[in-house]
Amino acid sequence: MIRVLLVDDQRLVRAGLRMLCDSAPDLTVVGEAENGQQAIRLAEQVTPDVVLMDLRMPLVDGTAATARILANRPAVRVVVLTTFDDDDHLFPALAAGACGFLVKDASPDELLAAIRQAAAGDTPFSPAVLRRLVDQAVRARLGEAPAPSLPATLTARERDVLACVGAGLSNREIADRLHLGVTTVKTHVTSLLAKTGAGNRIRLALLAAQSGLILES
Known part of the structure; x- marks a missing residue:
């Protein structure tokens, strides 16, 4: 409870x-x-x-x-x-x-x-709020450092999940979009946090934006 x-x-x-x-x-x-x-x-x-x-x-x-x-x-x-x-x-x-x-x-x-x-x-986060937060962080970093590269160990599915996180989707929304179970999505997010060294979901979203990962419609 x-x-x-x-x-x-x-x-x-x-x-x-x-x-x-x-x-x-x-x-x-x-x-x-x-x-x-x-x-x-x-x-x-x-x-x-x-x-x-x-x-x-x-x-x-x-x-x-x-x-x-x-x-x-x-x-x-x-x-x-x-x-x-x-x-x-x-x-x-x-x-x-x-x-x-x-x-x-x-x-x-x-x-x-x-x-x-x-x-x-x-x-x-409300999707619009997260998107604005990420966009502002990206703009603040423009010209300060090259775009980060994603770990080579990321699987194709992990890249898909990362793009969804960058778009502000919740685990349930990611599961529905990618036709996965919510538990599977959580596992992918946990793996992404470990492989990228991002401390939280916000940093994952920022990494997705800085790396140019775009959620395909």
Whole structure:
């Protein structure tokens, strides 16, 4: 059972998130907070696996709360859920340690999948956010270093999976696209992390973009 802490200053939003989580048999809401200060305290009391974190809140904002929660409990997975997907909110949240970033126009299925991905150690991002993050990182590196070469040990299927990661697809979306099992996709991603030395899925996506891997339609 995945233990979820909801953090949002709007009661109606929290109620909707609770109803959605309660509809999933593998999720349980262990607490709600209306500001970052409450979130920090509750994270210690209820020991969540995943925190759904709003950013703009009174007293202590979501970015500061994320940093404090992870300083105390590094194993907690914080997924930002916000209306604001601009860089001024995205990069500080990532620097604070958030493992994922979703905008509030995500579908219910996407949100539930993101919680499960985060709990499994994955990094859920809205595809547009991940694409922008990778594109910006690539632009920042232009002229600084030659494009990295991919390890010769990558198999053709691993290259396919890497291209999908670079396009911002989740493991489930990759599985559907490549007609694989989700467990097989996870195995390929794990192998890619080991072979490339990338520390996380974001770095894999960046490597795919820098290497010129394009997801074929």
